[in-house]
Amino acid sequence: GENVEQHPSTLSVQEGDSAVIKCTYSDSASNYFPWYKQELGKRPQLIIDIRSNVGEKKDQRIAVTLNKTAKHFSLHITETQPEDSAVYFCAATYTGRRALTFGSGTRLQVQP
């Protein structure tokens, strides 16, 4: 089955710096890669996703890149703010599977 590895497990940055979180997946059939943000005690919420027919997608300060050959994808957050502090999860799935396989999560701390 699919396996998703995520690094780093914790990341501390200064406000205004950039943060990068990386994930690798094992199943070459995977073609949908969402990223979720989970604040303490809250539900995971989608922040951005990418499908395998594109290599990069950007939404304001957040971008995701996908390298299908290497089977890895990354989340980039620029100009970080304290409210970006949360746990971020990458995930992967393929058409018809109807379940996400999540990475182990990255706890991002943005220091004011």
Add this chain to the structure above:
Amino acid sequence: DTAVSQTPKYLVTQMGNDKSIKCEQNLGHDTMYWYKQDSKKFLKIMFSYNNKELIINETVPNRFSPKSPDKAHLNLHINSLELGDSAVYFCASSGTGGLDTQYFGPGTRLTVL
């Protein structure tokens, strides 16, 4: 106008008891899921349903029995609760096909004493 709702939010119970968690979505989605998040924050799929039919059962003990009375509801019944069942259980829903955004419920924190 809550999209995906779950009840109860907290559940504290003794080992050996039976308990249920309810989930409802008003998004008109065809697919619903149960995920388990353990104390280390790992999120893992338990079940997925499409149009009330079980699609995925990820090696979950048969003490866990999901039931979908209609497309908008997916309940989770747990028999003979064990200490290791303590976790946060999230319900989610999405459109058909699996590549649509999954919307999560607020979670149910289950504590087994």
